[in-house]
Amino acid sequence: MMSQIILVTGASAGFGQNICQTLVEKGYKVIGAARRYEKLQRIQEELGEQFYPLQMDVSQPEQVDKALASLPVGWQEIDVLVNNAGLALGLDPAFEASFEDWQTMINTNIIGLTYVTRKILPTMVSRNQGHVINIGSTAGTVxxxxxxxxxxxxxxxKQFSQNLRADLAGTRIRVTNIEPGLCGGTEFSNVRFKGDDDRATKLYDGAGSIQPEDIANTVLWALEQPAHVNISRIEIVPVSQTFGPQPIDRTLWNDDSLL
Ligand SMILES: NC(=O)c1ccc[n+]([C@@H]2O[C@H](COP(=O)([O-])OP(=O)(O)OC[C@H]3O[C@@H](n4cnc5c(N)ncnc54)[C@H](OP(=O)(O)O)[C@@H]3O)[C@@H](O)[C@H]2O)c1
Known part of the structure; x- marks a missing residue:
């Protein structure tokens, strides 16, 4: 059987880079997409010809069109799409946060993911095979x-993933949403805190957080299930991360006039 072609977005760092490495080692042909092309080239030097570096900003539909149209023969029929590119910016309350940061997150995590999926999905449907693996987050639930x-x-x-399944009824195309909790070893918090690396490092101190290879192994596992199995959602957190009670503020209503 010809080796499957997998497109991984956000391949220049963190989960994406590790996912590419894991999948290439397993014999897949992997297209790694991101904005920083030099990083992708370095990854290609390590992984060799089974890895194809593709410069593409997922939040720019024209760039996505051009990048996908530029794929050479032998790399065009994408069997698996791993929608991993994404970011968090800031941790400020909604009444103080930067609206520009919000737009960047929406343009990348929502518009970008949606546009790339919309571009790739028809070719999967016409061949009646494929797998879309989205990287969500526990933040989408908690x-x-x-x-x-x-x-x-x-x-x-999360909801887009499930609604895709509804639209793909009667096809062999699979959709999985992987929802990680606290994960270290990526640039995620350095990006979120805009280069305040001390703050980023402190977040993981003593937490034994999930590592990129844990996510890469999860992607591989979901992908390598028998064709009749659809893994719909996976939540994956470090053992150190659990749940707490909902906070109740006891100062707010202690003025009798408010009761
Ligand atoms: N780390 C965590 O704790 C955690 C937890 C739950 C979910 N996640 C999710 O996991 C995914 C990967 O995160 P990570 O931790 O691996 O972060 P990361 O190390 O910062 O990697 C993010 C990747 O996305 C790429 N990217 C960002 N904006 C892009 C754009 N507009 N177009 C194309 N590529 C873009 C970056 O490459 P360029 O800058 O080169 O474009 C980079 O390769 C994200 O969707 C994130 O929300 C992370």
């Missing part, structure tokens, strides 16, 4: 202070 738009974009990714 609210937290400062998660405002980031969490909302990941809630979108």
């Amino acid at each position: 609210p937290y202070p400062g998660g405002n738009v980031y969490g909302a974009t990941k809630a979108y990714v």
